[in-house]
Amino acid sequence: xxxxxVTLLLNRDRFWDEAGRESLPWRDxxxxxxxxxxxxxxxxxxxxxxxxxxxxxxxxxxxxAVFLITTGMVSxxxxxxxxxxxxxxxxxxxLLLVIASMTLAGWILLSLIPVTLFFVLSGVSQxxxxxxxxxxxxxxxxxxxLILAMAGVAGNLALYSGLRxxxxxRYSVLPLFAGWLVAFxxxxxxxxxxxxxxxxxxxxxxxxxxxxxxxxxxxxxxxxEVLPYLLD
Amino acid sequence: MNATPPPVPxxxxxxxxxxxxxxLLRAPSQIGQDLADGKDVFRSGVSFLVTAxxxxxxxxxxxxxxxxxxxxxxxxxxxxxxxxCSLILCFPSLYVFSSVGGAPLKLGQTxxxxxxxxxMVGVLLIGLAPVAWLFAVSTESLPFVVMxxxxxxxxxxxxxVRYINKLKEVPLFRRxxxxxxxxxxxxxxxxxxxxxxxxxLGKPDPARGWWTSEKKFFLAHYGSTFxxxxxxxxxxxxxKGK
Numbered sequence: 441x442x443x444x445x446v447t448l449l450l451n452r453d454r455f456w457d458e459a460g461r462e463s464l465p466w467r468d469x470x471x472x473x474x475x476x477x478x479x480x481x482x483x484x485x486x487x488x489x490x491x492x493x494x495x496x497x498x499x500x501x502x503x504x505a506v507f508l509i510t511t512g513m514v515s516x517x518x519x520x521x522x523x524x525x526x527x528x529x530x531x532x533x534x535l536l537l538v539i540a541s542m543t544l545a546g547w548i549l550l551s552l553i554p555v556t557l558f559f560v561l562s563g564v565s566q567x568x569x570x571x572x573x574x575x576x577x578x579x580x581x582x583x584x585x586l587i588l589a590m591a592g593v594a595g596n597l598a599l600y601s602g603l604r605x606x607x608x609x610r611y612s613v614l615p616l617f618a619g620w621l622v623a624f625x626x627x628x629x630x631x632x633x634x635x636x637x638x639x640x641x642x643x644x645x646x647x648x649x650x651x652x653x654x655x656x657x658x659x660x661x662x663x664x665e666v667l668p669y670l671l672d
Numbered sequence: 673m674n675a676t677p678p679p680v681p682x683x684x685x686x687x688x689x690x691x692x693x694x695x696l697l698r699a700p701s702q703i704g705q706d707l708a709d710g711k712d713v714f715r716s717g718v719s720f721l722v723t724a725x726x727x728x729x730x731x732x733x734x735x736x737x738x739x740x741x742x743x744x745x746x747x748x749x750x751x752x753x754x755x756x757c758s759l760i761l762c763f764p765s766l767y768v769f770s771s772v773g774g775a776p777l778k779l780g781q782t783x784x785x786x787x788x789x790x791x792m793v794g795v796l797l798i799g800l801a802p803v804a805w806l807f808a809v810s811t812e813s814l815p816f817v818v819m820x821x822x823x824x825x826x827x828x829x830x831x832x833v834r835y836i837n838k839l840k841e842v843p844l845f846r847r848x849x850x851x852x853x854x855x856x857x858x859x860x861x862x863x864x865x866x867x868x869x870x871x872x873l874g875k876p877d878p879a880r881g882w883w884t885s886e887k888k889f890f891l892a893h894y895g896s897t898f899x900x901x902x903x904x905x906x907x908x909x910x911x912k913g914k
Contacts, residue, residue, distance in 0.1 A: 449768065450776045544772055551768035554761045555861055562868040563889040579889040590853070594772050 479546030491640030727794030773850015
C-alpha cells in the first residue's frame with residue numbers, strides 16, 4: 441500500500457503519484473486520518489503533561505479533534521475555491537491534500553515528543569510563587585506554539601508541493617494555496633479557542649472545556665484584549 | 673609548431689583517508705558520498721561520536737578552568753554529556769526533518785549524519801578552546817564567560833550548518849532545508865540540557881554535588897546569570913548553580 445504515512449515521509453513522489461489516481465479508495469485515506477489522531481494525540485498528551493494527567497488525557501482527545509474538525513469544516517469551501525479558480529481538483533483530491541499536509545505535521549510532532557517531554561520535565565516547575573508559575577506557563581506555552589508552528593509550516597510546504605504536482609504548470613497555485621491557508625487558520629483558531637484549555641493555566645481548574653467556551657470568540661479576544669494591551 | 677600539451681595534474685587522494693577530522697574539514701562531500709552509499713555508517717558514526725565526545729570534553733575542561741581545576745574536571749564530564757544527550761533527544765527529529773525536507777535517510781545514515789555534525793561542532797570548539805581558556809582564566813566575570821562560550825558554540829554550530837550545505841554536492845542531500853531547521857531544535861535542546869546539567873562553570877553546592885534537581889527553563893537560567901552582577905565568580909557561593 442503506497443498511500444501510507446510512511447510512504448508520504450520517505451517517498452513523497454511515489455505517494456503523490458499513487459494518491460493522484462481518481463480511483464483512490466476512501467479507505468486508503470483513513471490510514472492517514474488514523475495516523476493524525478495517533479500522532480496529535482500523543483503530542484497532546486505530552487503538551488498538557490506538566491499540568492496533570494487528567495488534562496493530558498483531555499488534550500490527547502482535543503488536539504486531533506482541532507485538526508480534524510477544522511479540516512471537515514473547511515473542506516467544502518476548499519473544493520469550491522479550487523473549482524472556482526479552475527484548478528480542476530476533485531473534492532477527494534482537495535481533502536487528500538489537506539490530510540497529507542496534516543500527516544506530515546503529525547510526523548514532525550511525533551519526532552519532537554522527546555524534546556517536548558524533556559522541556560516539560562526539566563524546565564517547568566509546578567510549584568513556586570505566582571510570578572514563577574506564570575513564567576513557567578508562558579515558557580511552555582511559547583515552546584508549544586513554536587513547535588506547532590514549525591509542524592504547520594512543514595505540512596503546508598508539503599501541501600504546496602502536492603498542489604504543484606497535481607495542477608497544470610500553466611495554473612498559478614499560489615492564490616488557491618493562500619485561500620486554503622487563510623481558511624484553515626481562521627477556522628482552526630476558533631476551534632482551538634472553543635476547545636481550550638490545552639496547556640492549562642496553573643491558576644484555573646482542570647476541565648475538559650471552559651464553561652465560557654461559547655461566550656465569545658477568538659477574534660473578539662485578540663482585538664478586544666490582546667491588541668489594546670500591546671498598543672497601550 | 674608542435675605545442676606540447678600541459679601535463680595533466682595528478683589528482684590528490686581524497687582527504688577522507690587521512691582521518692575523520694580531516695575529512696570533516698576538507699572533504700565533507702566524501703562523507704556525504706559515504707552516507708549516500710550507506711557504507712560503514714554505524715562504524716563511522718561511532719567513530720564520529722567518540723571523536724565528538726573527546727573534543728567536547730577537552731573544550732569543557734578548558735572553559736571549566738574558570739572555576740578552578742575541580743570545576744574543570746566536572747565540566748570535562750558534563751560537556752560531552754550535554755552534547756550526547758542533546759543528540760539522543762534530537763535523533764528522531766533529525767530523521768523526520770531530513771525526510772520532510774526532501775532528503776530521506778535510513779536510521780544508520782541518520783546516526784552517522786548526526787554524529788558527524790556533533791564531531792564538526794567538536795572540531796571547531798577544539799580550535800577555539802585556547803581562546804576560551806585564555807579568557808576563562810583571566811576574568812572573574814561569569815556573565816562574560818557565559819556569553820563567550822555561547823558565541824564560540826554558536827560559531828561552531830554555524831560551521832556544522834555549513835558542513836551540511838557542503839553535502840549538497842551529493843544528490844541525496846540536494847535538499848537540506850529540513851536538516852537546517854533541525855539545527856534550531858538541536859540548539860534549543862542543548863541550551864536546556866546545559867541548564868538541566870548545571871552547574872557547569874561554578875563550584876558545585878557541597879550538599880547537592882554535581883547535579884541539581886531544581887527545574888528551570890533555560891531563558892530563566894541564563895537571565896539569572898546576567899542578573900547576577902557580583903563579580904566574585906570564583907567564590908563557591910556567588911556562582912553556585914551557574
